[in-house]
Amino acid sequence: MTGRGRPAGRQRRRSDFTPPRTVRLRDDEGRERRDVDAAAGGDVHAAAGERLQKVLARAGFGSRRACEALIAQGRVSVDGTLVTEQGVRVDPERQAVHVDGRRLQLDTSKLTLALNKPRKVVSAMSDPEGRRDLTEFVADREQRLYHVGRLDYETEGLLLLTNDGELGHRLTHPSFEISKTYVCRFDCPGAFPRGLLKALREGVELEDGPARADQARLVAHDGREAVVEVTLHEGRNRIVRRMFASQGHELTALVRTRIGPVLLGDLAPGTTREVSGRELGTLMAEVGL
Structure with missing residues (x-):
């Protein structure tokens, strides 16, 4: 046993939403990049936008006062520029906001799902041979979703579906090494x-x-x-x-x-759940979004 009462050799499991020690931010070609600080960045203030602390609060980061603290602590960036002053307004539909290196998905039209694909289901939205495909699992969704990568016919488990074309492209691009x-x-x-x-x-x-x-x-x-x-x-x-x-x-x-950071967990075969919040933010940060 270790000094904290855990068996020797066993590592304590990290929470799904614990910030990763190193967040890999990458550009469109897969090269690692660094956030630009306020001194080097441009003006991110959008006069007709929403206050940044309000956007953060709506995204689930606590009260506006708590979100103001995040900004003051230098944990928030907008379009790659570190923001530490209060009162900045942003356009959540056009600007990229990161907290602790995680991208916030503020576009409500975008949807990403985790599916537990059963065996004997084709990883496609249709099948010319008439086999079961993925459409039956997203029939109740208004968005037109596409699968990210594939699992073969006999393999089951985690498969992502999304209507975010850029996210889907980067998740399947070998340069990002997910x-x-x-x-x-x-x-x-x-x-x-x-x-x-x-x-x-x-x-x-x-x-x-x-x-x-x-x-x-x-x-x-x-x-x-x-x-x-x-x-x-x-x-x-x-x-x-x-x-x-x-x-x-x-x-x-x-x-x-x-x-990446998305776990199958106890998701039952043939069911889906939405990937959102910090989990989605970590996934997006993994591919430089």
Whole structure:
């Protein structure tokens, strides 16, 4: 046990909404950038706009007094310019507002959903073969939504749908390296295969080039089957299944549980939830928005 009463070696799970230690702000080409301070920035004041503290309060950052404190503490930027003075007015539909490096989605016409895609559903909004597709899960939504990336027909788990074209484009662009986590199940009689986790972490050879997991850990093994969790930035077709197959293991079940800061959690198969607030802000910051 550690001095705080936690088992040695276990890390305390961080809240979904805890500010990341480092927020990666990137430009349109995926290069990291830094916020511009007030001295270098331009005039962000929009005379016909709303007071910045009112915009922050409406976005869920507490009372106006609490939002004034955020501004005074240098935690708020508008269009890349740090704002520390009170009374600045902004146009929430046209200007980019960040708090602690997280972008606030102030455009109410934009919607992003997390879906727990069931097995035997095509990651498409229609299917010429007549198989189940994604339209049944968003039929009650007024917005026209598009899926971000894909999960193969037999894979279940977290899939994002959005009508924010720029967010969707950046999430699928390889330069932004958004990490994804999968839980992988396969038949494993007898002892757990020695060297499998190391091979996944160090890289395996596939027909379209090498692939490597950022993390790979054993979750469970009962002498009949094993469960392994892997995290990687790759987005190639069926890459997780192909990585295990290269080591002689065909997956019997595959579930995606995380995309960047967005977690699948206890979302039931075939249901959706809105990605909003700080969770959405962190996701947007990951791709430089």
